[in-house]
Amino acid sequence: MSADPSQTPLPGTNPPSGPALAKTLREGGTIEPVREILWGDAAGVRKYESAEELTPEMRKLIIRLMVVQADTEFASIQQHRPWLDGAPTLEDRWIEARIVADESRHGLQACRILRDFGEEGQQYIDDLLSKREGQHKLDAFNMKFDRWSDVGAFTCFVDRVGVYQLRAFQECAYGPLARAMPLMLSEEQLHLNFGFSVLKRISKDGPKYYGSKEEAQAAVHKWYPRALDMFGHSHSETSQKAIAMGLKRWTNEEARALYIKEVTPLVASMGLELPSPDFDRHIL
Numbered sequence: 636m637s638a639d640p641s642q643t644p645l646p647g648t649n650p651p652s653g654p655a656l657a658k659t660l661r662e663g664g665t666i667e668p669v670r671e672i673l674w675g676d677a678a679g680v681r682k683y684e685s686a687e688e689l690t691p692e693m694r695k696l697i698i699r700l701m702v703v704q705a706d707t708e709f710a711s712i713q714q715h716r717p718w719l720d721g722a723p724t725l726e727d728r729w730i731e732a733r734i735v736a737d738e739s740r741h742g743l744q745a746c747r748i749l750r751d752f753g754e755e756g757q758q759y760i761d762d763l764l765s766k767r768e769g770q771h772k773l774d775a776f777n778m779k780f781d782r783w784s785d786v787g788a789f790t791c792f793v794d795r796v797g798v799y800q801l802r803a804f805q806e807c808a809y810g811p812l813a814r815a816m817p818l819m820l821s822e823e824q825l826h827l828n829f830g831f832s833v834l835k836r837i838s839k840d841g842p843k844y845y846g847s848k849e850e851a852q853a854a855v856h857k858w859y860p861r862a863l864d865m866f867g868h869s870h871s872e873t874s875q876k877a878i879a880m881g882l883k884r885w886t887n888e889e890a891r892a893l894y895i896k897e898v899t900p901l902v903a904s905m906g907l908e909l910p911s912p913d914f915d916r917h918i919l
């Protein structure tokens with residue numbers, strides 16, 4: 636079986652970890668950060684470490700990417716909020732609270748990158764903080780969580796797209812953005828696992844836990860198309876530019892294909908069915 640390319644470490648980014656890393660450090664070794672740009676037109680050159688070093692085009696694109704990123708983080712807090720004390724079990728409530736805390740921190744982290752862009756960045760932050768439910772950029776973040784199955788499907792499908800977006804930035808050409816990724820990714824992993832477990836429990840245990848298999852299936856049909864839309868247009872020039880600038884590592888279509896490959900067996904393992912990738916799509 637060939638390895639999943641999305642799981643393959645980037646060249647030069649596979650340092651020892653855990654006990655092996657501790658041993659290396661004890662013996663006087665050091666951790667080498669990845670200093671050079673790994674792909675795109677400037678591959679091999681030092682990463683950009685401050686907003687002042689960026690070309691106007693790159694500056695504009697990073698601001699745009701961070702505004703969308705922060706908007707999704709703040710929007711999802713509003714979506715989760717009613718379930719902080721409405722989730723079916725004590726453990727579910729506790730994980731809801733953790734997710735909200737994580738998303739809040741991710742929003743802060745994206746805004747810290749925006750702050751580096753001075754007054755312009757601060758104006759975007761002020762605007763982001765004023766957004767209420769229904770005013771967000773992406774459809775998936777303007778939909779309410781009417782049922783607990785919505786929380787399961789959202790964290791399973793929509794947060795997972797978020798993970799692909801973050802992984803696309805891993806070790807990217809802009810140092811401050813690249814360095815923000817590892818912690819955000821490890822926190823997002825909890826959200827995905829939780830979403831999978833909630834949806835699976837609804838599907839397999841039904842009313843003993845919450846809802847029914849039919850309800851879990853309806854949530855799959857509701858959120859999967861919105862999740863696929865989040866990757867953006869298939870022939871987007873911006874995504875090509877982002878790769879050439881060393882900011883992202885996949886085109887929208889490549890990332891969407893990797894995602895579908897990952898999600899298909901997961902959904903089958905819950906005893907549920909995925910609609911076709913064309914079902915109810917708004918952005919193709």
Ligand SMILES: [Fe+2]
Pocket residue numbers: 708737738741797823
């Ligand atoms: Fe997040």
Ligand SMILES: [Fe+2]
Pocket residue numbers: 738794797823826
């Ligand atoms: Fe998340």
